[in-house]
Structure formats: C-alpha cells, structure tokens
Amino acid sequence: MSLTPFYDDGTCTIYHGDCLAVLPEIPTVDIAVTSPPYNMGLVPGGNGRGLYAPGASTKGGRFRDGYGEHDDAMPAEDYDAWQRSVLAALWERVRLGIFYNHRPRVIHGRLQVPLGFDYGLPLRQIITWDRGTGIDVNLRHFCTRAEWIMVFATPEFALVDHAASGMGDVWRLGIETGVPDHPAPFPAALPGRCIDATGAASVVDPFMGSGSTLRAAKDRGVRAIGIELSERFCELAARRLAQESLGL
Numbered sequence: 239m240s241l242t243p244f245y246d247d248g249t250c251t252i253y254h255g256d257c258l259a260v261l262p263e264i265p266t267v268d269i270a271v272t273s274p275p276y277n278m279g280l281v282p283g284g285n286g287r288g289l290y291a292p293g294a295s296t297k298g299g300r301f302r303d304g305y306g307e308h309d310d311a312m313p314a315e316d317y318d319a320w321q322r323s324v325l326a327a328l329w330e331r332v333r334l335g336i337f338y339n340h341r342p343r344v345i346h347g348r349l350q351v352p353l354g355f356d357y358g359l360p361l362r363q364i365i366t367w368d369r370g371t372g373i374d375v376n377l378r379h380f381c382t383r384a385e386w387i388m389v390f391a392t393p394e395f396a397l398v399d400h401a402a403s404g405m406g407d408v409w410r411l412g413i414e415t416g417v418p419d420h421p422a423p424f425p426a427a428l429p430g431r432c433i434d435a436t437g438a439a440s441v442v443d444p445f446m447g448s449g450s451t452l453r454a455a456k457d458r459g460v461r462a463i464g465i466e467l468s469e470r471f472c473e474l475a476a477r478r479l480a481q482e483s484l485g486l
C-alpha cells in the first residue's frame with residue numbers, strides 16, 4: 239500500500255483511512271496517544287442506536303451526525319477484538335509506549351471496564367482523567383466523570399524528570415469546548431501532557447478525530463501522524479492545524 243497524505247505541513251501528517259490498514263505503513267514513533275470510539279451503542283442516552291451513530295441522538299448539535307462512517311454499536315466481543323488488534327498494531331510502531339484513553343461504562347445495569355482489562359500488552363499504569371462533567375446522567379448510577387488513560391509501556395518508557403512523576407495519576411482537565419464540529423474531542427492539554435512527560439519527539443493518533451493530538455504536537459514542534467476514517471474530521475483537523483497556536 240502506498241500512502242497518500244490527506245494533509246501534510248512538514249510537522250503533522252493526516253491519513254484518511256482505516257487505522258488498521260494505515261498503521262503498518264507508517265514509520266516508528268516515540269508514543270501513541272489516542273481515544274478510540276467507546277462503543278456506546280447500548281448506553282442509556284444512545285436511543286438504542288448508539289450515542290455516536292449518525293442521526294441517533296435527539297440532542298442535535300455536535301452529536302447530531304455522530305462519527306459518520308463508524309456507528310459505534312458493535313457486538314461487545316467484536317469491539318474488544320478490534321481494539322486489541324489496533325493496540326497490537328500500535329505496539330509494533332511505538333518506541334516508548336501507548337496512552338490509551340477509554341472509560342468505564344454501565345451497560346444494561348452492569349459495569350463494563352474497557353476490553354475487560356485484557357489488552358494483550360504490558361499495562362504500566364492507569365491515569366484517571368477527571369473531566370469535571372459527564373454525559374450519562376440517569377437514576378441508575380452516578381454520572382461517569384472519570385475517564386481512564388491506560389499506559390502501556392515498553393522497557394524504554396521513562397518520564398523526563400521527577401516533576402513529571404509528581405504530576406500524579408489524577409489529571410483534572412476540563413473537556414474541550416472549542417471544537418463544536420466533533421462529538422467527542424479530548425482537550426489538547428491531555429496529549430500535551432503525555433508528550434511533555436515523556437519528552438516524545440514523535441506521536442501517532444490512530445483515532446485522530448478533530449486532531450487534538452496533532453494540534454498539541456504542532457504547538458510543541460513535535461512530529462505527529464493522525465489517522466481518521468471520516469473525511470469530515472480529516473478536514474476539521476486540517477483546519478485546526480492551519481490555525482495559529484493556541485498555546486495549550
């Protein structure tokens with residue numbers, strides 16, 4: 239397969255396509271930072287069709303068109319197997335490690351942890367990301383405000399200094415409000431911390447979405463590769479990268 243970038247500015251490169259097809263073709267990078275679709279199809283609030291399925295939400299706004307190409311409502315076993323494949327493909331491409339943002343979900347009244355905690359990779363740590371707000375408000379459980387960042391570390395993984403370690407494993411970072419055209423962006427400060435704490439000189443995000451990881455990388459002069467299935471989000475990320483730095 240020969241890759242033709244959707245966008246390239248010398249620091250950041252975007253590939254429009256399925257990450258499993260693209261990942262084997264990219265060069266090795268220091269770290270991956272990514273947040274996959276969460277398979278929220280059966281979570282209350284999804285109208286039984288998936289919160290991120292096109293047209294599934296009555297909320298309009300950023301949720302109206304969901305993820306477009308990806309309906310986010312796979313059978314749980316298929317979803318877990320798919321995500322393990324992506325993690326395995328990523329592992330082949332990273333020198334230091336993977337920061338994998340996911341979240342616990344209550345589905346049919348039972349807590350489901352991401353991939354049943356079975357990742358097939360060495361898990362170093364789980365960072366709690368306190369978003370300060372959540373979307374699954376209902377009477378059956380407390381609204382989920384915490385997301386997790388699973389850190390899969392190679393033997394070469396190390397933090398840049400003790401101050402980075404002292405940052406701790408609870409990161410209070412507000413949600414991203416400046417990207418209205420994507421239903422689930424994380425704040426650029428999140429990948430920014432991962433890059434700063436590891437001193438990474440290059441990063442990949444296989445579920446790039448609105449390009450938050452690439453935006454954080456570009457602000458730091460760090461090489462970045464993003465992969466995204468939806469052309470609409472490739473265009474959105476390219477627009478974000480063309481803007482002046484926001485200094486986040």
Ligand SMILES: C[S@@+](CC[C@H](N)C(=O)[O-])C[C@H]1O[C@@H](n2cnc3c(N)ncnc32)[C@H](O)[C@@H]1O
Nearest residue numbers: 256257275305308423424445447448450466467
């Ligand atoms: C949770 S969002 C990522 C949001 C991103 N962190 C941001 O800040 O905007 C997941 C993204 O994965 C994309 N996606 C779904 N399946 C994909 C695949 N097979 N390959 C690449 N991207 C995919 C979706 O279109 C969606 O934009």
